[in-house]
Amino acid sequence: MTMILQLGGQGRPRPGLRCHRGTPPTLRRLLRNSKWGFCPPRSSFLDTGATSGARHGAGRHHRRGILSETPVMPSPFPSLLGGAAGIHAADQVAMAALPLTVVIGLGAGAEMVGLLLAVQAAAWLLCSMPAGVLVDRAPRRTALLLAGALNVAGLGLAFAGSRAGLPPLLGLGVFAASAGVVLYVLAAGSAVPDLVPREQMPGANARLELCRAVVTLLAAPVVGGLAAAGWLHAAYGLATILAALGLAALSRLPRRAAEARADRPALMTQLREGARFVLDQPLLRGIGLCAIFWNMGFFALLAAFVPFALSSLALEPGRVGLVQGGYGAGLLAGAALAPWCIRRLGPNAVLVIGPGVSVLAPVLLSVAPAQGLALPVAAQFLLGFGPMMWLVCQVSIRQAVTPRAMLGRVGATLQVAIYGVRPLGALLGGSLAGMSPAWGIALAGALFLASTAAVLGSRLVALRAIPLQSASVPRAMAP
Template sequence: MHSQTPTALPLAFAALHGADQLALAALPLIAALHLGAGPGLTGALVAAQGAAWLLVALPAGVLADRMDRRRLLAGGGLAAATGFALAFLAAGQPVLLALAAFLGAGGVVAAALAACALLPALVPRPALPAANARLELGRALATLAAAPAAGLLAAWGLPQAGLGLAAMAAMLAAGLAWLLPPLPARQLAEQPGLAAAVAEGARFVRRQPLLRAIALAAIAWNAGFFALMAVAVPLALGPLGLEAGTTGLALGCYGAGLVAGALLAPAAARALPLGQVLLSGPGLSVLGVAALVLAPGAVTLAACMALLGFGPMLWQVAQTSLRQAVTPPGLLGRVGAVMQVAVFGVRPLGALAGGAVAAWLGAPAAVWLAALGFGLSLLAVATSQLAPLRELPEAVA
């Protein structure tokens, strides 16, 4: 076991998410500029990529618990590179483009689950928060850089080039996987079928009180966040009276908050009890949306988005470290997959609810819906065994 995360793992994690975000940014640009498509086809292409995070996660989580995780990280990276390369070649054919984007994103899902399940074998328990912060910093920086890079390529008349860049980033992740130190073979018991294996992971989350509270808090927060995101631009351009440029700058503060949170997460883990760090994610989210409700404007929108990046990034690092600490090694992949499916499954529901409330009562009303989601998330942490935690507990079967 190494005293700090091998550099190859955070680099591979950043490359994976950079590939995913590049493809996510490139697909709408290809639809509009290369295919001349309207919102229907654009949404279908984005949905095809996003569907992988729901449909691939559970079987990939089973694989992460059954095979060499370093091989799965490399294999997932290769699958992602293949998918995004095929998407680049099929940019003029919408059906093939959608299928290839799904394959690419599916590779990212499998590799990302493998990376998170691999981390506890590479660092000692007390170093998990700092190691997870390095992973999340790479993810945040990749998210910040991807959209401008894809936009620049599109401005040069090459919108599909973003997919080629995504393929190269995924290939880089696959290569970096083999720079990780080899790990001793894990002794695996007789394996149940796919459905039984997934059910075992879900049961563990349901029965483990800390993980159950994390799941409830994450579901409520994501529902609130996507309700807000569904109306953020109409809210800014309409009731807030902002120009498009100002709106973009204000919403971009979310990425800056993510980066700041990832940079400060190790210090927060050292200085604060774990429970307080876990409270900070939903707590700062409530504070941000309250400011937006009480004093709507460009400054409070920017502050709200910054807090929605900063606090939940502290939460993300802390809850990931806690999840890794209390989950038996043989269940890490499936537990991560179950959490991911729960969170990604509620996101479209939150967006639909936000849009429906905005259409019925106006965009400002959807902000109250977001506030409700963040408040329920805070309540889930504050009333659970998470709040009194001072440090990472031992694994509990």
Template sequence: MKPFTALLGVSAGTHAADQLALATLPLTATLILGAGPDVLGLLVAAQSAAWLLVSLPAGAWVDRVPRRRLLIVALGLGLLASIAAVIAAATGIAVLLGVAAFAGASGTVVFVLTSVSLLPSLVPADDLPRSNARLELTRAVVSLAAPFVAGLVAQHLSPTWGYALAAFGAALALVCALALPKGVAPNNQANRPSLFQAIRTGAEFVARHELLRGISLCAICWNFAFFALLAIWAPLALGPLHLDPAHMGLAQSAYGAGMILGALVAPISSRQLPPFATLIFGPAVSVVAALLFLTAPSGHGFLLSAAGHFLVGFGPILWLICQTTVRQLVTPTPLMGRVNATVQTAIYGVRPLGALAGGLVAAQAGLQSALILIAVAFALSTLVIVLSPLARLRVMPAAA
């Protein structure tokens, strides 16, 4: 098996396990454990907390430990977490389910950071855009399919089967990881800095590098807006848009369709367009999406909101693939894990703030005011790119 093919298999299995676990958790907690909103909130928080708590130390580990070995440990953790979740559902132990959710998400965090850092050593630099697009396409397809699969097995069998399928995905990923080439530790073990110093070095590199700084600020503004949108989508759809739950879900599924099409188009756009065009287009098209959501209550609510979700999926995944390639090229190999972890922590740290802001503004000033806030945040994400050196990036930068 070729190294990139093995990594693609790892990606498919890991994201399948992660998305199935994400979709199965509320079903298991509600239908099997009989958990109320308070317990369910704690379980979801445990699952999402891993992205905040584990990313920075995991980034340092990526730069210290042979990456194949780290992947195997992370995937093994994900497999054990899926098995533990099945046991938790069978025994009715909510605490064990929360621990399993945190452990499984932690394995995914380590995988994401390791795979982004590992890819430049597996493919030539000029093949990075295409390879990143293929990895994102895998994630997009799995993200679209997992909720349907989890709901189907919950309805016809039991929610626990969702975790059984997640365990199968984790096992598949583990088998593919064993086919990756063995590597040495990325850094010299002598005179190695402390974990805190290593993390700080990565954060300082991102803050000083003009391209990475622009990417990070854009991602922060965009994720703030996107999670504010997620927070108000249900009351918007069921209220002013007058959608029933089925049409609400169908409109939102256009987001996944946009991601898939964007990942398919990305290899072509990377060859035909300069990087700055893609980096501006991604957040800019989100502003158009916000305007569609703003006008949707006046009529054609389903079509306009579905188009908005599609654009939010299509443009930003083109941006994501392009900026990931830029990050991989400008970041020195010894710093790759920590730089990616710094960006990831900033993104996931702002997501709860966006959701909170969207909900509070909607509750206090109305849904239209919340949509205006979302449009402004999307516009800021675009402005960050326009005012940064990224807007003058006519070719991909040379590898560091």
């Protein structure tokens, strides 16, 4: 048994014994009740405050054995990463399969692509605010498991709809699956500040986004290969299996100990608090305005790209999936480089680069030759690279300046701005693409330019480091 010195209640050192998490329960109780030992209860999921800080410090000096100098707390982060990989993989497979399913499987045109993409994106508009309140009220493990279950159920419906050739059932399943992703993103983002110190939040957020980038890189070529082999309907079956694996990973999260909760304000009061905080916080205002324009442009391009690639670029379905894989490669590179770029260049530069490089994507697509792959792949890469760095940076800023009790609602308010405008972008892009796919691509370029101007016109350009304080209105950040 390892002897150590502990500080007693009066600050005097005393000998003691610390137990490892593998210590048998009987010995744990004996040490906990003994004046010579210290054996804390097993940690619960996402404790906050001093307990969270103790957990981070405890893991750095771990030594194997039944007893060690510091208690080792089980980390839920690997399970959170596993859930991110499964849920994002399923979401990206479904997103890549939807335009191809509509155009090839159902024989519909760009208008139907835009309509179903709008249905998919409507979940972000309609479900974000209720999901944000749920994240702030319910245990985060419960919210994460509910998100995974909803994702699995929705993709199962989408699979049935694609097999039966029923667009309404396909749309219902896509909506439900997207609602699960909404809830997962909010719950996972709210969990990160409880798991890592603030200076490490960009790295933690980058690891979560790196999972999404890796699966996005693989999703589009896989779906393109299924389409080329005539097995396009199997894409939604694959997405359902991936979502189930993500749910299984989330189920390994430890249960959080029950805690007393103060009386909560009414639902509408809580929603107003989150929205008011975003409107009063100058950094979050700039982030939201940039996101509105960029996401409108991205979904306009998404609705127009497949018709543009099949007609103007004369690409086969398998090559369309290959080109879309460039987007995943950009996400991967952006997530890997984001922490380094934030440290070296500063958040202000990263927040300008993100939407700025997106402006080049429609230009590259418009000058690409027929059946050429290099320029379309480069365009998709830029759409993933810059915005991924922007995403990691803005999430870290949001987590730093937002009180933890409001993270769910503030994240939901921004998600309404970020994703709620996607149906409008998809409908506009699909309508213009129905007349000429090049017009939908041009609309995306104009909206990307507006998103860059939104950053340049905000206080984000003066932000040289991730904020360290959390306040309702951080005046210290004013330039």
